[in-house]
Amino acid sequence: MNKTELIEAIATRSNTTKAQTTAMLNGLLEVIQETMASGSDVQLVGFGTFSVTERASREGRNPATGETITIPAKKVVKFKPGKALSDAAVCVK
Numbered sequence: 001m002n003k004t005e006l007i008e009a010i011a012t013r014s015n016t017t018k019a020q021t022t023a024m025l026n027g028l029l030e031v032i033q034e035t036m037a038s039g040s041d042v043q044l045v046g047f048g049t050f051s052v053t054e055r056a057s058r059e060g061r062n063p064a065t066g067e068t069i070t071i072p073a074k075k076v077v078k079f080k081p082g083k084a085l086s087d088a089a090v091c092v093k
Helices: 003-014 018-037 083-087
Strands: 042-044 048-055 058-061 068-071 074-081
Touching: 003 018, 018 042, 018 048
Parallel strands: none
Antiparallel strands: 042 048, 048 074, 058 068
């Protein structure tokens, strides 16, 4: 399912227009991004938790040359599904 299909499904279930649904979904995504950028987690009870973690720098190899390189540290987004989502058999355990 892509974003357009998600908007259509939400608009149908909530009896709103696609324009209203698009605005609400875009607003939700912006709030989640801003919250995570500030270093806070976003927890949606029953659905899951979005969090930002620091990935340490590490050694790697260039597959083309075999040369050892240093992969820099960076922040990554993680998602941990909630119990209701896991119980819905959506997630593979």
